[in-house]
Amino acid sequence: MRAGDAIKQLILIVACVLALVPTIFMLLTALKSQDDFAANKIGLPQVVVLDHFRAVLFDSPFLLWMLNSAILVAGAVALSTVVACLAAYAIARMQFAGRDLIFTLSTSLMAVPPVVLIVPLFVLYTRLGLISTFGGAIVIYAGLITPFSVYLLTTFFRTIPQEMFDAARIDGASDFRILRHVVLPLSLPALLTLVVVNALFVWNDLLIAVIFLQDDAKRTLMAGISVFQGRYNNQIPLTMAGMVVASAPMLILYISFQRYFIRGLMAGAVK
Amino acid sequence: MTLSRRFTPYLYVAPLIGLLAFVFGYSILRMLEFSFKMVRGIDGPWIGLRNYELVLGQALFWESVGHNLLLLLAIPVMVVIALLISLLLYERLRGWKLVRTLVFVPYILAIPIVAVVMKQMFQFSGPVNEALRWLSLDFMALDWIGSGDVALWTVMLLIIWRESALGIILFLSRLLSLDEALVEAARLDGAKWWQRAWYVLIPQMRGVIEFYVVISVITMLSAVFAYIYIMGGGRGGPGTSTMVVELYIYNALVRTSLPGIAAAVSVMLFAVSLVLIWLLFALRRRAEDERA
Numbered sequence: 359m360r361a362g363d364a365i366k367q368l369i370l371i372v373a374c375v376l377a378l379v380p381t382i383f384m385l386l387t388a389l390k391s392q393d394d395f396a397a398n399k400i401g402l403p404q405v406v407v408l409d410h411f412r413a414v415l416f417d418s419p420f421l422l423w424m425l426n427s428a429i430l431v432a433g434a435v436a437l438s439t440v441v442a443c444l445a446a447y448a449i450a451r452m453q454f455a456g457r458d459l460i461f462t463l464s465t466s467l468m469a470v471p472p473v474v475l476i477v478p479l480f481v482l483y484t485r486l487g488l489i490s491t492f493g494g495a496i497v498i499y500a501g502l503i504t505p506f507s508v509y510l511l512t513t514f515f516r517t518i519p520q521e522m523f524d525a526a527r528i529d530g531a532s533d534f535r536i537l538r539h540v541v542l543p544l545s546l547p548a549l550l551t552l553v554v555v556n557a558l559f560v561w562n563d564l565l566i567a568v569i570f571l572q573d574d575a576k577r578t579l580m581a582g583i584s585v586f587q588g589r590y591n592n593q594i595p596l597t598m599a600g601m602v603v604a605s606a607p608m609l610i611l612y613i614s615f616q617r618y619f620i621r622g623l624m625a626g627a628v629k
Numbered sequence: 630m631t632l633s634r635r636f637t638p639y640l641y642v643a644p645l646i647g648l649l650a651f652v653f654g655y656s657i658l659r660m661l662e663f664s665f666k667m668v669r670g671i672d673g674p675w676i677g678l679r680n681y682e683l684v685l686g687q688a689l690f691w692e693s694v695g696h697n698l699l700l701l702l703a704i705p706v707m708v709v710i711a712l713l714i715s716l717l718l719y720e721r722l723r724g725w726k727l728v729r730t731l732v733f734v735p736y737i738l739a740i741p742i743v744a745v746v747m748k749q750m751f752q753f754s755g756p757v758n759e760a761l762r763w764l765s766l767d768f769m770a771l772d773w774i775g776s777g778d779v780a781l782w783t784v785m786l787l788i789i790w791r792e793s794a795l796g797i798i799l800f801l802s803r804l805l806s807l808d809e810a811l812v813e814a815a816r817l818d819g820a821k822w823w824q825r826a827w828y829v830l831i832p833q834m835r836g837v838i839e840f841y842v843v844i845s846v847i848t849m850l851s852a853v854f855a856y857i858y859i860m861g862g863g864r865g866g867p868g869t870s871t872m873v874v875e876l877y878i879y880n881a882l883v884r885t886s887l888p889g890i891a892a893a894v895s896v897m898l899f900a901v902s903l904v905l906i907w908l909l910f911a912l913r914r915r916a917e918d919e920r921a
Contacts, residue, residue, distance in 0.1 A: 362822060363720075363722060366717050366720060366722060366822075367722055367723075367724075369713070369714075369717055370714070370717055370718070370722070370725075370728045371728075373714050373728070373732055374728055374731040374732060376790070377731055377732045377734050377735050377790075377794070378731060378734060379750075380738075380743055380746040380747060380750065381734065381738070383746060383749075383750055383756060384746045387749075399754075399755060399756040399759045400756045400759055400760060437648075440644075441644040441645050441648055442645070444641045444642070444644060444645070445641060445642045445644070445645035447641060448637075448638040448641035448642050449642070452637070452638040452641070453638075454635075454638035454639065457638070460642055460645070460646070463649075464645065464649060466906055466910060467649060467653050469844075469847060469902070469905070469906040469909055470653065470899075470902060470906070471847065471850075471851035471852050471898070471902055472852075473851055473852070473854065473875045473878055473879075473895070473898065474656075474657075474660065474851070474895045474896075474898050474899040474902065475652065475653065475656040475657070475660075476656075476878070476882065476895075477656075477659075477660055477663060477878070477882055477888050477891045477892045477895050478655065478656045478658075478659030478660050478663060478888075478892070479652075479655075479656055480882055480883070480888070481659075481663070481668065481670075481671055481888050482655075482659075482671075484670075484671075485670075485671045497648070497651070497652065498652060500648060500652075501648050501649060501651065501652025501653065502652065504645065504648055504649065505649070508645060533637060533641075558737070561739065562739035562740060562741075562855075563855075564740065564741050564854065564855040564858060564859075565854045565855065565875070565879075568858070568879075569879070569882070569883060580739055580741045580742075580855070583741045583742060583745060583859075584741060584745075584858060584859055584863065587745045587748075587859070588862070588863075594749050597745065597749065598746070598749070601742050601745055601746055604739070604742050605738055605739065605742050608737055608738070608739070609734075609737065609738075612734075612737045616730055619733075619737070620729070620730070620733065623733060623736065623798045624798055624799075624801075624802035
């Protein structure tokens with residue numbers, strides 16, 4: 359039994375190491391000088407060098423790219439959450455013709471690959487001058503994440519006990535007041551989970567970003583990375599410093615809000 | 630009053646319908662239309678099936694499809710890895726929560742970031758080959774990125790590394806929802822770990838495994854753009870060795886400005902994903918029944 363446990367622990371440790379190898383390589387390399395890396399690809403840095411981080415943060419547009427990504431995440435997640443809260447409340451709590459059809463259709467859109475939607479949107483946006491505008495991209499992102507938002511919130515709203523609604527109704531509260539003052543406060547954990555999953559999707563996306571935000575000033579972090587790595591192809595420590603900076607926000611959030619991430623990933627795995 | 634009460638629900642769902650009708654409805658209808666037209670700029674003349682004939686007659690299209698199909702080979706490997714790790718985590722050995730946090734990390738990191746890192750790790754004179762040579766495994770020190778024969782397999786390795794984390798997440802959440810009485814009973818009967826896993830746990834995970842397989846098929850056929858775009862240097866390279874259908878659509882749309890061609894490929898990809906989505910929902914309904 360004990361020997362069995364040791365083997366199991368060993369396999370898990372190997373899995374952890376494999377899961378972390380790229381992160382470790384990226385961190386160690388970012389701290390090496392160019393010459394140090396040429397001579398020593400795997401080991402610890404001979405001397406810790408922080409110049410690459412300074413170059414990334416101040417001599418390249420990383421911070422601008424991050425800001426752009428943050429604007430998109432905030433816009434798309436806010437829009438999607440509002441739209442989804444309203445719809446999910448109606449679907450979970452009201453009777454109306456077409457309700458089940460709307461829910462089934464919306465849910466099935468979760469699995470539609472984004473790539474099949476881009477052609478007409480690109481043509482339309484080109485004509486309307488919406489290429490390289492945040493507004494245009496935010497609508498697309500919001501559309502892509504909303505089916506999941508509706509699905510998650512509807513299932514959650516259905517678990518809220520009916521008595522809560524009846525009590526509020528007797529006090530004379532309107533539907534909108536019930537949604538704002540009864541349903542949403544009770545749904546905070548579900549909302550946080552939702553924000554985590556949706557923010558990850560928008561922050562990490564590359565496809566929509568390279569097609570709809572082509573302007574240098576509007577580039578997102580992920581699109582910026584692909585440009586950055588091409589430009590500094592031979593300066594690997596510098597490239598890795600860029601990757602460390604790029605992955606820092608999500609890693610820090612993940613470590614600080616593990617509970618919501620893990621719950622979010624487990625709920626959002628259907629996406 | 631009754632009239633307004635009857636309309637209230639539609640007021641609540643109207644923004645949803647508007648948003649989805651634009652992003653999904655408009656796109657899908659126009660995509661169908663474009664696929665039968667020679668689109669220049671915003672519109673163009675009707676040309677029947679010419680776009681489809683052109684695409685289906687092109688070797689590069691079939692090569693791309695072949696690459697997407699080849700990536701399906703990753704799925705069995707991902708299932709085995711995810712099963713092994715999730716079943717081991719379910720043992721709740723000391724420190725399992727920390728392990729869980731760490732093995733989810735690949736799924737937190739953005740694909741472009743890990744693709745850039747892996748691309749450097751697998752360079753011909755990079756750390757992976759250095760380590761292999763140090764272990765006297767010189768014959769395994771391949772030109773992982775630069776050789777057309779190997780490049781797609783390297784991408785597959787990266788996909789397995791990251792997408793297995795999704796499998797672990799899915800399988801573990803299913804395991805943690807299981808009734809533990811059965812496992813306990815098996816344990817008391819003296820069943821070994823692999824016996825409990827094979828005869829008690831895995832049969833109850835059938836639904837979630839099928840679900841993961843279908844999700845992964847959708848990924849391999851239509852959601853590997855970010856991996857390929859970075860690893861293949863934006864062109865599906867070296868040569869056309871990592872060209873996939875998504876990149877084919879991207880090139881037709883953005884680089885050569887042939888929306889009609891891009892639309893025809895999108896329609897075919899959409900048809901395939903419809904079948905898979907239907908399958909997904911059939912499976913999910915069954916998985917939910919199983920859980921209930």
